[in-house]
Amino acid sequence: MMNTGTIPISTQTEPAWVLPSRGTVGMVCLIVAEAAIFIIFFVSYIFYLGKSLTGPTPAQVLELPIFGTVCLLSSSITVHWAVSALRKNNVRNCALGLASTVLLGALFMVSTAQEWYHLIYDEGLTIRTNLFGTTYYALVGLHASHVIIGLVMLSIALVATLSGRMKELHTERLEVLSLYWHFVDAIWVVVFLIVYVIGR
Amino acid sequence: MANATPVMEAIDETLAGKRPVFEVVYEWATTVDHKKIGLMYIFLALIFLIVAGIEAILMRIQLAVPNNHFISPQVFNQLFTMHGTTMVFFMGMPILFGFGNYLVPLMIGARDMAFPRLNAFSFWISAFGGLLLYFSYFGASGLYGAGSAPDVGWFAYAPLTAKVFSPGHSTDYWTLSLLLSGIGTIGTALNIVTTTICMRCRGMTMMRLPLLVWLFLITSCMVFIAIGPLTAAQIMLTLDRYIGAHFFDTQAGGSAVLWMHYFWIFGHPEVYILVLPAFAFVNEIVPVFSRKAIFGYPAMVAATVAIGFISLSVWAHHMFTVGLGAAGNTFFVFATMVISVPTGIKIFNWLATIWGGKIHFATPMIFCVGFLFQFLIAGLTGIMLSAAPFDWQLSASYFVVAHFHYVLVGAIVFALFAAFYYWYPKVTGRMMSETLGKWHFWLFLIGFHLTFDFMHVPGLLGMPRRIYTYEAGRGWEMWNLIVGIGAIFQVVGTVCFIFNLIRSCFRGEIAGHDPWDAWTLEWATPSPPPSYNFAIEPTVHSRRPLWDLKHPEDPDSDYE
Ligand code: HEM
Ligand SMILES: [Cu+2]
Numbered sequence: 001m002m003n004t005g006t007i008p009i010s011t012q013t014e015p016a017w018v019l020p021s022r023g024t025v026g027m028v029c030l031i032v033a034e035a036a037i038f039i040i041f042f043v044s045y046i047f048y049l050g051k052s053l054t055g056p057t058p059a060q061v062l063e064l065p066i067f068g069t070v071c072l073l074s075s076s077i078t079v080h081w082a083v084s085a086l087r088k089n090n091v092r093n094c095a096l097g098l099a100s101t102v103l104l105g106a107l108f109m110v111s112t113a114q115e116w117y118h119l120i121y122d123e124g125l126t127i128r129t130n131l132f133g134t135t136y137y138a139l140v141g142l143h144a145s146h147v148i149i150g151l152v153m154l155s156i157a158l159v160a161t162l163s164g165r166m167k168e169l170h171t172e173r174l175e176v177l178s179l180y181w182h183f184v185d186a187i188w189v190v191v192f193l194i195v196y197v198i199g200r
Numbered sequence: 201m202a203n204a205t206p207v208m209e210a211i212d213e214t215l216a217g218k219r220p221v222f223e224v225v226y227e228w229a230t231t232v233d234h235k236k237i238g239l240m241y242i243f244l245a246l247i248f249l250i251v252a253g254i255e256a257i258l259m260r261i262q263l264a265v266p267n268n269h270f271i272s273p274q275v276f277n278q279l280f281t282m283h284g285t286t287m288v289f290f291m292g293m294p295i296l297f298g299f300g301n302y303l304v305p306l307m308i309g310a311r312d313m314a315f316p317r318l319n320a321f322s323f324w325i326s327a328f329g330g331l332l333l334y335f336s337y338f339g340a341s342g343l344y345g346a347g348s349a350p351d352v353g354w355f356a357y358a359p360l361t362a363k364v365f366s367p368g369h370s371t372d373y374w375t376l377s378l379l380l381s382g383i384g385t386i387g388t389a390l391n392i393v394t395t396t397i398c399m400r401c402r403g404m405t406m407m408r409l410p411l412l413v414w415l416f417l418i419t420s421c422m423v424f425i426a427i428g429p430l431t432a433a434q435i436m437l438t439l440d441r442y443i444g445a446h447f448f449d450t451q452a453g454g455s456a457v458l459w460m461h462y463f464w465i466f467g468h469p470e471v472y473i474l475v476l477p478a479f480a481f482v483n484e485i486v487p488v489f490s491r492k493a494i495f496g497y498p499a500m501v502a503a504t505v506a507i508g509f510i511s512l513s514v515w516a517h518h519m520f521t522v523g524l525g526a527a528g529n530t531f532f533v534f535a536t537m538v539i540s541v542p543t544g545i546k547i548f549n550w551l552a553t554i555w556g557g558k559i560h561f562a563t564p565m566i567f568c569v570g571f572l573f574q575f576l577i578a579g580l581t582g583i584m585l586s587a588a589p590f591d592w593q594l595s596a597s598y599f600v601v602a603h604f605h606y607v608l609v610g611a612i613v614f615a616l617f618a619a620f621y622y623w624y625p626k627v628t629g630r631m632m633s634e635t636l637g638k639w640h641f642w643l644f645l646i647g648f649h650l651t652f653d654f655m656h657v658p659g660l661l662g663m664p665r666r667i668y669t670y671e672a673g674r675g676w677e678m679w680n681l682i683v684g685i686g687a688i689f690q691v692v693g694t695v696c697f698i699f700n701l702i703r704s705c706f707r708g709e710i711a712g713h714d715p716w717d718a719w720t721l722e723w724a725t726p727s728p729p730p731s732y733n734f735a736i737e738p739t740v741h742s743r744r745p746l747w748d749l750k751h752p753e754d755p756d757s758d759y760e
Contacts, residue, residue: 017403022394029420034428036425037429038432041432137445138435
């Protein structure tokens with residue numbers, strides 16, 4: 001039975017040993033897993049297109065959510081601003097960027113809420129009505145829940161920035177959060193294409 | 201007490217009244233140490249192994265003789281559902297991730313996982329999922345309806361799971377428990393990937409990673425792509441059952457075949473998620489006991505990546521009997537058969553590693569030899585089933601059951617036992633008994649072959665799976681009896697194992713740091729490793745860092 005100690009550290013000078021940041025790698029993994037979930041919802045939506053036994057159909061009731069889309073997509077830019085501002089240690093601009101991101105995201109949620117209200121009370125489309133209702137609310141709802149989670153985290157970041165607890169050295173964390181937000185936006189592009197463009 | 205285990209230390213101190221039980225429980229429940237979490241995973245999995253094993257035995261008693269009325273059809277349905285679900289989700293995955301948790305940071309020279317708190321969260325949510333599944337025995341129809349466990353099969357085909365066909369809440373327990381444990385699994389996989397990529401010690405380049413770490417890395421990547429669809433499908437099923445959505449409701453135009461696709465898009469990769477860690481153990485154990493470096497390291501890595509990719513494109517071989525059409529069938533037949541190429545490379549490389557080595561037949565090694573042999577047979581019956589016409593004949597027969605138990609027990613469980621005997625000294629500081637180990641091996645081997653070799657026969661003779669009894673005179677009786685007897689041997693073997701686990705904790709020979717004269721980093725730490733793993737962060741120069749240290753005259757690093 002051999003007893004060996006710990007491995008000695010070598011004395012020769014080694015090339016620098018740099019590894020990717022944990023936050024980014026972890027977030028990328030999460031995004032891959034989430035993307036797999038979304039793909040299954042997309043497939044269901046496409047698979048059931050036109051297979052509803054009763055109305056209403058997408059063409060009858062859906063309208064292009066241009067306003068919400070513009071809001072959400074531009075929020076990707078504002079969050080990017082926030083990150084670059086923080087990297088330059090410009091906390092004020094960072095707060096500004098985050099505040100506009102939260103605002104734009106909230107506007108998107110308002111427009112979704114209005115759309116759902118219209119669909120439910122004016123058109124009588126619920127998740128029980130037909131396959132279109134089922135797949136539509138499930139897919140858009142899944143995306144909306146991701147937006148809400150993102151908004152909560154961004155608001156926490158905003159509060160931290162305003163109270164002066166967010167410093168330059170936290171840039172990486174904010175960047176990881178912004179990755180998530182970009183992902184949520186990218187998913188919306190696909191939702192938009194499938195539900196509102198192809199689906200109609 | 202230099203060589204006491206954390207577990208034993210805790211037991212000793214509690215018995216001696218030094219520390220109150222509460223304090224010890226609190227310490228384990230709140231721990232974020234990857235080694236303790238790994239052990240808790242393994243402990244949980246062993247409990248579920250016993251539970252699901254009892255379910256299997258009950259089923260075999262029922263089927264041992266024709267026209268048996270030992271249990272009712274309803275209970276039988278619940279038994280095979282709970283058995284399958286438990287074995288896959290609450291025994292297989294936790295135990296593998298338990299080993300992953302314990303070993304990955306040690307083997308790459310890290311002090312902990314990348315996200316220790318996420319790690320603890322993942323464990324507890326998986327454990328809660330398991331409890332929820334079993335709580336269905338009490339909760340599904342209220343306490344008075346005790347016994348309304350899920351009875352829809354581990355694949356839960358639609359529309360059997362629709363509210364009309366499955367009233368009450370038994371199916372909801374199934375859905376929610378898999379949803380929760382799925383989240384836990386994704387969390388752990390995320391942790392393993394991040395740890396492997398971002399926490400390697402100096403000099404540990406990707407091509408110097410121990411193969412075990414590579415295999416856990418790829419398994420974890422598969423988890424993201426496979427568990428996602430399962431989670432999505434569970435969400436849809438929950439929406440169907442709770443708020444009247446129609447995803448899988450055939451009355452409203454929903455599709456039952458879509459559920460099959462979703463389930464098997466998860467289900468097939470899942471079997472590889474289970475088998476790759478088993479390969480990982482064999483990759484570490486076979487070279488050490490052959491006293492040779494693994495043959496074809498890059499080929500092993502490449503084959504694993506290939507298996508990962510191909511296995512994502514073969515799911516519909518579980519659906520040949522649905523009627524996919526000629527084009528669909530042909531694609532999935534060929535995709536499935538292609539998998540045998542990288543798998544064959546692996547078998548070849550293991551044999552080449554053993555070839556000409558100084559083989560030391562300690563218990564871990566003999567389990568690996570059993571693994572090699574049985575995995576080969578399992579692959580062959582798999583290839584047989586992947587020929588669509590053959591599958592039309594045998595799908596949903598006992599032949600399929602024999603095939604997958606050959607992989608799941610003959611390969612995975614054998615590799616797991618090997619892993620237990622191999623790493624036990626590291627975890628506890630004591631060796632497991634070789635004598636008991638050999639008893640365990642032979643009893644289990646005989647039992648395994650009695651059960652699953654002979655299970656192919658009633659399959660070929662047309663005995664369907666999931667039937668709760670059968671008439672005499674069909675030519676199935678004798679085979680079923682033999683199968684049942686084999687199961688008893690396996691139980692006795694497992695009892696030897698569990699006894700060995702517990703006994704060796706107190707009586708086992710003191711192991712020292714490196715009892716097997718191995719060469720990966722975990723053996724450079726004391727046994728058991730301290731909570732920070734390495735006093736000084738190690739630096740490595742080759743794939744076999746301990747070899748370099750022990751053979752300064754001829755280190756590997758000169759050749760790499
Ligand atoms: C060379 C590799 C393999 C091939 C070609 C193969 C092929 C197949 C085929 C065609 C089926 C479908 C049979 C049917 O339902 O009619 C099947 C079922 C199954 N296989 Fe394999 N397989 C392979 C490896 C594995 C591995 C490694 C595992 C587990 C770790 C596994 C576990 C299963 C399970 C659990 C089922 C049955 C699922 C169910 O119906 O509940 N297979 N296999
Ligand atoms: Cu398969």
